[in-house]
Amino acid sequence: MTAGESEQTLALVRTLLDRVHLATAGQVPQAVAEAARTLGWTAVLHLVDHEQRLLVPAPLSGVPARRPQAVDTTLAGRCFRSVEPTVSAAGTPGVWLPVLDGADRLGVLEVALPEGVDLHDPVVQERCRLLAHLTGHLITAKRPYGDALDQLMRRRPRTVASELLHQLLPPLTFACEGLVVSGLLQPAYDVAADAFDYDVVDDTAHLAVLDATGHDLAGTILAAVALSAYRNSRRSGHGLYDSAGAVDELIAEHGRGERFATGVLAELELSTGRLRYLNAGHPAPLLMRDGKVVKELGQGHRILFGLGDGQVSIAEEWLQPDDRIVFYTDGITEARDRDGGFFGLDRLADHLRRAAAAGLPAPETLRRIAHDVLDRQGGVLQDDATLLIAEWATTRERTLVSSGGVAAHELSPSRSDGEDTPRR
Incomplete structure (x- = not known):
């Protein structure tokens, strides 16, 4: 990188x-967008909606309005699913960049480049990586200070119970060396009493999945009490036995003998x-090994x-x-289709097997399973449905972080069925 190129890159970062x-x-x-303009680029942020079906563009002054991009059928969606840069439709100089906070998928950046820019140029790739990388972290840093980004991500009203519960959850995906943890709750706008x-x-x-009785605000409050008791005990340095006792005591006090909670607490x-x-x-x-479910972890019992x-x-x-290790609540396996049939454990295991065979990372695996559960029940679940996957001693955490580079074959992307051209 020449001195002039370094100064331009620094201007990009400094401006942002x-x-x-x-x-x-x-x-x-x-x-x-203003930072991208220091390089003559146009950048439009698209955030994934709460159901993870659409990538919704943020409106920008002076930039033509974009339409939402479907996660399953567009080039933008391919970028989101694969967590890799994806070149825009043939003939349009530009690229879709994944936007993450750590390993948590937030959305994508649509970046239009001046004619003649070489996407294989290491300088261009480094600038793309820096822009997307900083965008993800800054979104996460700023979201607690206002509602505008959350309003962009929600496509319909959310219940008060769901609003409260989602404020308590950690980010959907976390990764560190040798570990990936990813969770997902459905229905995104109505979930009440599940938590992870x-x-x-x-x-x-430390891992936990909890399911409080009730599908209402009282159930959410009970789940919040259980989650807070678990965190308080864990942060005080207590182990599984004491943490379970703390959760039990608080649930007994607030449930008054009428409401309870199931759950699994684990340490790895x-x-x-x-x-x-x-x-x-x-x-x-469920324990998955060599790409398939090999057993249920059915020991370690205690009363509700x-x-x-x-x-x-x-x-x-x-x-x-x-x-x-796959944790789930009964809202997954007991979801019924229009004919009354259960989703069932066998179908869940088959989903997990096929996802592993396809090399899908944990967050994409959960997204697809959750959508199948919802779609089979006509989009309306009778109970909350939660999944949590923990992968150990894996190198898959590296697949959840974008390389920032564009592979050679991406320069002339073959458009799969239904993949749309971004509207510019």
């Missing part, structure tokens, strides 16, 4: 950071693959949270590299 410093959440897309959590401290990953040692877990009346997690400690046993499983 300086502009965002005092920007509201809703002004982040404009700040990204994860945390990594030193050498241990990242250096060894030792998994310890306990199950409070919840569907048994809210009914007293009773007898508690902590089970142990030793994972092998690339194993996946």
